Amino acid sequence: MTLHSLSRRSLVALASACALSCAWTVASAAAAFDFSPEQKGRVRAEKDATAIQAIPKNFKFVKEGVFTVAIAPFAPPIATYASDAKTVVGFDPDYAQLIADALGLKLELLPIAWADWPLGLSSGKYDAVISNVGVTEQRKEKYDFSTYRLGLHGFYVRADSKITSIKEPKDIAGLKVITGSGTNQERILLEWNKQNIAAGLKPVEVVYFDDDAARLLGVVSGRADANFNPNAPQAYHAAKDGKIKLVGTVNAGWPLKSDVAITTRKGSGLADALTLATNGLIKSGKYTQALQRWSLLEEALPKSETNPPGLPKF
Incomplete structure (x- = not known):
């Protein structure tokens, strides 16, 4: 297995690039999501x-x-x-x-x-x-x-990626996948990789980025094949600008669950x-x-x- 970490200089450069190419504001995201304080579209319920x-x-x-x-x-x-x-x-x-x-x-x-x-x-x-x-x-x-x-972690790839599904360990064999160091999703990714190696499949290359902006740009720019991190923030970016797409989810407690x-x-x-x-x-x-x-x-x-x-x- 190859573990790849960007140098501090590379990370800073990548973050700067993201600030230019992927920056967003509350105003620009308003078309897809309501960030107004009034929240007129908020769903309400009756007494139970x-x-x-x-x-x-x-x-x-x-x-x-x-x-x-x-x-x-x-x-x-x-x-x-x-x-x-x-x-x-x-x-x-x-x-x-x-x-x-x-x-x-x-x-x-x-x-x-x-x-x-x-x-x-x-x-x-x-x-x-x-x-x-x-x-x-x-x-x-x-x-x-x-x-x-x-409690879901999601595999997200570039919108035009040929990868259509990541559901089980064999699906990540030979891929370059972004995740967070010391996290539960890293634990899952490394265990899947261990199973793949034992089965004679190609190892995954794990790429570590420290923030969501760098992870997003890492996938969009082609530096990595997929991002495996908490689903919700990635779902937001997928819905907001359409640059990435979901190809699979895994419960945070895999092989059990943690909702x-x-x-x-x-x-x-x-x-x-x-x-x-x-x-x-x-x-x-x-x-x-x-x-x-x-x-x-x-x-x-x-x-x-x-x-x-x-x-x-x-």
């Missing part, structure tokens, strides 16, 4: 009596009549800042609003740094975290989960109500509408679960 009834009688929300949710505005289309640079928009905010509607509550979003959510949730600063948190067995020791989106979930305090009793609310939204079609609004239909769950098996400890 079954979910409301499942809220424990002794559960105390941070604010009476309000569903207080922590969210990290890290990247579109999951969560980012609107054109006013202060309103949080994206699929996770839309989904949080749907849950608040289903529970008959007002929604208050608290923007946070992603790394801060465990302490804030444990200390009672918010009722829940809706911010791309994956279910893991280690996290389940301290938190409860209600799943709401598939994305609402995170609540362990034993608070709120998780079951949130799971019921999500399943009601799935049944009504509101959930699908919200996913479609942000080009994330491939991440739709058929059913929400409370505390399902998650990514094991490695």
Whole structure:
């Protein structure tokens, strides 16, 4: 296996090139996505009596009549800042609003740094975290989960690439694939490569880039055959400018699964109500509408679960 890393000088040059050829603004992306603070197209839902009834009688929300949710505005289309640079928009905010509607509550979003959510949730600063948190067995020791989106990593190639499908280890044999160092997707890629070598297939060449802009340009410029990283940000770029296309997805917990979930305090009793609310939204079609609004239909769950098996400890 050949491991290739760009030098710092090359990375800087590549990033500079991307700033010229791939730069985008909220205004230029508005044609495909709504980044306005008003969010007039946001999907809304009716109260769900079954979910409301499942809220424990002794559960105390941070604010009476309000569903207080922590969210990290890290990247579109999951969560980012609107054109006013202060309103949080994206699929996770839309989904949080749907849950608040289903529970008959007002929604208050608290923007946070992603790394801060465990302490804030444990200390009672918010009722829940809706911010791309994956279910893991280690996290389940301290938190409860209600799943709401598939945890997917995606293989994306240049729009005119002859590669049409990457679904299993043999499909990456001999390819040059971008991924993130020290990540779960790297673990999957290296395990697939190990299986290929054992089967006598050509090794993969792993290419490491530090940011999404460089990864995008790496594929578009032909420096790599594919980018294997979290699906949602790549789906956003594919929908926005059409320069890349999806050719396969893999669950983040491969060979098991690790889906994305609402995170609540362990034993608070709120998780079951949130799971019921999500399943009601799935049944009504509101959930699908919200996913479609942000080009994330491939991440739709058929059913929400409370505390399902998650990514094991490695």
